[in-house]
Amino acid sequence: MSIANTAHSVVEPLPGTRRLAGSLVVLYAVITMIPLVWIVLTSFKSPDDAISYPPKVVFTPSLEGFCNLFTTRSRQTPEFIRTLGPPQGLCDEIARGRNMVVAGPSNYVPRFVNSLIIAFGSTVLAVALGTLSAYGFSRFRVPLKDDLLFFILSTRMMPPIAVAIPIYLMYRAIGLSDTRLGMILLYTSVNVSLAVWLLKGFIDEIPREYEEAAMIDGYTRFQAFVKVVLPQATTGIAATAIFCLIFAWNEYAFAVLLTSGNAQTAPPFIPIIIGEGGQDWPAVAAGTTLFLVPIVVFTVLLRKHLLRGITFGAVRK
Amino acid sequence: MSLDAHTRMPGRSFADRILRRGPLEAIATTIIAAGVVMLMQPFFLTLYSWSFATTLFGTVMFIIVSKVRE
């Protein structure tokens, strides 16, 4: 934007200032990226490289971390391994190099799938409910509107552990503990508040005249909502959906307290990946890397709407 | 909102000036903040003991006051 701007007004910073500001920001960005880059690098290291001192920046890439993430292995004697046929696949080959054989798949994939199902399920529900409510709040006179909106927002601010105590008892009583449905409902209720506030902001920006024109053309209010407002709000709905998705994807407190097996998501699972003799850091790093990739993609997609999302739609740039 | 608090009509009584939303909300906000500070300060156990009551009072006051005429 500013690069082509050669006409210097008094408020334009001097080129020198700009360069200094730029280099400081780049310095910060580089430092802040080091931990992330380090995790990605670690996921491609062999266990020995991962725990070497001084830390290795140059190393021979290995897929052992990913193999250990996806499989469980059992230790065998070399004699027994020699009696087996040729190794089945790359992971088996790596395992045999360490006197082990692949015993079966690990729990990572089911946990990852749980994360996907719960995140998408709650997002779809939250956005659907949120769109309806946001339209209601945006266009109609609702008694106690401000109080209801505050009530909706305050539910998101509750401390998760405080909410988890009664939810735990409630789910135990009605048989929703450790079920995907239970987690979907819980995440929906947390996300719907964000969805209502964000979408209300987006729908407020759509001129009422559009619907009024449609209604003069003979549409009912509901038809106008579906055929005029929804298409106009697509960007907003998509941005909101990504925010909900990220929240549900990242959530840990509820997941660790309310799920144990069936419905456990990836965040409580990744820290408990352990290998022989302590934590298997390359496998943990591999799990982390795979888990973070979608978030990086979403952040890039969402960069223009981030500000809205983190201020509940109040700041629109 | 903050602008409203300063546009005072001349000749209004003291009660009229104080019993408006702006100042009352400011008082409630201060009480809540005081309660939170009391909860986490490291100096007096007594203040800690009364923090919850203070925050609760401030919050209830805030909710009531936000219904007072502008």
Add this chain to the structure above:
Amino acid sequence: MNDLSASSRITYGAVPVQPAVVRRIRGLSDKALAWLFITPTMVLLLAINIFPLVWTIYLSFTNYRANRANAPVKWLGIDWYQTILTDPDIWAAMQVTAHFVFWTVVIETVLGFGLAFLIDKKFRGHGVWTTIILLPMMLSPAVVGNFWTFLYQPQIGLFNYVVAFLTGRPASSFQMLGDVTLSPWAIVIVDAWMWTPYVMLICLAGLRSIPDYIYEAAEVDRASKWRQFWSITLPMALPFIMLAVLFRGIENFKMFDMVNLLTGGGPGSTTEVASITLKRAAFESWRTGYSSAFAIILFVTVFGLANIYVKALNRVKSR
């Protein structure tokens, strides 16, 4: 999203697939439609948030224990509240929380505002670098906490290596997570790393909301850059800074996930922030009544702050 576009397809054609439903909705007045749109959300929030909250309030007056669900429940009145609010151990947990909240908010505000100020100079490529800086705050706090334990390892961790490299102290001479004096700072560092971008983004919006003509007028008056910063930039950005400070304050007051994975409250209870104390009481010693009372205390505090937060939000909105 999908089911909404599906329903739009249903009513789009000349012959609706579900004529009865559509006709019924068509005939609704605006008022009925408003309630029809809002009620589902309200019902969900009532069932999953308000009903449990009321239940927690009830439990906080009893000696109920979740691991002995069939034992007779005794009404205790405000006994638990008195116990908690006079307990020096809980008070200590609140001070640990205070240390964490205070320092994270201070560091994040200073760094975040500084970064926003620099980015606002609109140097070449600031968009790309801003996106890169924003990444940490989008990540899962639990996963972040977990991978920082790796960076903090005394023998093999990158953090200790870098500190050793810069200061000359041997890397294994200190443990960020195992040391009583260092571990409260270890969690502050990770939180600052993660959430400085958040403050930066809001401050940036504040700086960009200041119209150019104010600076132009100040230039005409020959006000120095230093003077302009203190009398224009900072006051005009202040509502935004307040918003960020309040939100980070609330979030870190109830911080659980990251700290739980980094230190789990240890060593001893030096990093045992309020949420971890609560989790231990509720899900490890199963003192449900007691922990409900503690939960209500935390909840009221957050709720009070949330009121102030929404006020700050509305002030920023009117800009």
